[in-house]
Amino acid sequence: MKVAELGEFGLIQRLRARIGAETSTDLIVGIGDDCAVWRSGAEYILATTDALVEGVHFMRDAAAWEDVGWKAMAVNVSDIAAMGGEPLFALVTLGLPGNTEADDVDALYSGLLKCASEYDCALAGGDIVRANEFSITVGLTGKAQMRDGAPLLMRRDAAKVGDIIAVTGALGGSAAGLRRMREGITEGDQLVSMHVRPLPPLGVAQEAARLGVRCAIDVSDGLLQDLGHICTMSGVSADVRSADVPINEAVRSAYPDEALAMACAGGEDYEVVVVATSGVIQALCDLRQGQVTVIGRVTEGAAGQVRLLDPTGAVLQIPGMGWDHLRAREGAE
């Protein structure tokens, strides 16, 4: 079977089964969450990695190199944010065709460094290899916030029936920005900026962990699909009220007919979905007014099922639910 038929999540599940036996008593969170987490002395180390590939995640002619550098770092910061942690040091691996301009690599590093500076982390090393297609892989380590000797972690497998679901920020901007770029608009556009320079809500996410949130995921594949990962790993279902999903205002005015779909299934917004008791979510909403929106509730339906409900309670279908990195698609992201 080809990996394109199996799909990204099918392949990950297959590999998890192989690796399952290989555990360590110090490994607190392994494959399948936003970060791996292990104990190191009195601290808890977080580590994540994400790669961007030319022609798949960006087109060389459309993407300014500095933006690619920013995004390569930001998507990893988003994983650390989704665990409630603090980003620290990054390793950067570049796959470079020999005809790459050194000035372009400089610009790429400008973007990496600006994003690292924004989130108070640092580049600590990496690897450069020759390749036929350009790629950048960032590995980012961090540490968990601690209280009374225990790590304050937000995992994917900790949702409980009755919990409230909320999300940071507003959604759909990245998908709308990608649409704009395909329409030929690349610069000075607010939506394009959301696609190429995501700003993960690290501070809000850390505050959520401190307030007692123990379950979260970042919005990378699409709100409903990412929430589905939480539901699968927690063995629960979720209901999301479409009227409560926070949609970016610029998306609503530019693409009124598709705004809800972009917000629910567009992906790459790099906001954070948090799941906790109503008391904890209320405390977070009070502290971060306007930055966190309640969108639904955890239910006891089939594990992994996410329903999007209109105001009458009817289930809505959204075309193109989410993103699978291995299945064939038209065009490039």
Next chain:
Amino acid sequence: MKVAELGEFGLIQRLRARIGAETSTDLIVGIGDDCAVWRSGAEYILATTDALVEGVHFMRDAAAWEDVGWKAMAVNVSDIAAMGGEPLFALVTLGLPGNTEADDVDALYSGLLKCASEYDCALAGGDIVRANEFSITVGLTGKAQMRDGAPLLMRRDAAKVGDIIAVTGALGGSAAGLRRMREGITEGDQLVSMHVRPLPPLGVAQEAARLGVRCAIDVSDGLLQDLGHICTMSGVSADVRSADVPINEAVRSAYPDEALAMACAGGEDYEVVVVATSGVIQALCDLRQGQVTVIGRVTEGAAGQVRLLDPTGAVLQIPGMGWDHLRAREGAE
């Protein structure tokens, strides 16, 4: 300027200069050594990353997938060994063409897991992305051995004039194995096995650090070139006696005329060069008889210069000194 003109080391130097300002008080060793090292509470975390790319580091038709997995892990273990540390957790990023067979990915993971098991470390996560060419990037973290609250680290910049230079194991096997593969021999050959399944001498390297060695590098680009990195970063020169370089016996009998060149410039042996006072090196040689060989001495010549001397003291020239990942070369590794 194209990166192929600048070369790997030119590009790294250029990037180091950009990044120089971005430091952290917790970062003990940054870009330019085998691993990055930072303090985390009472412990010292090591991290390294290395990538293998299809068509550059291996040919899909020649390399069994399990071997590629083994090597991708082993080259990172080698970096941890070269710092004197203990490998712990790995993140694996795969760039996969959609038509990759899932069974081949299984075999790749078998190799990764076998090597991880050999060195008592574990897979903790990773990322899978679609790509046009296959690549695997392993990020490996570890920790430093400690004594009296201080980390026992072997760095590249700690060689001193008068120090003795030694190397673990015997050299040239990987280069000879690559030659064998190009001659069409791929299986059941001892030399091929050295190329595709390197065995970094983790235990010996850790013992070196415990005995007081504070300067080392692994043999990845080629003995003389890797020793050159130590000399450049330490501001010293080195003399290596050609008659003392330990050459693998199978290499000597298979390729007698090129055995010295393969041992000095072939690369990818993943042995470790250690540099320390004669007393420390002697203690290591006594404890690990037959596993460590003295090959030369640190001198006060021009920074970065490495001379290979024949028994009369004349300087030998070795063609094709070492490996630069970005400069154009014939064929693929």
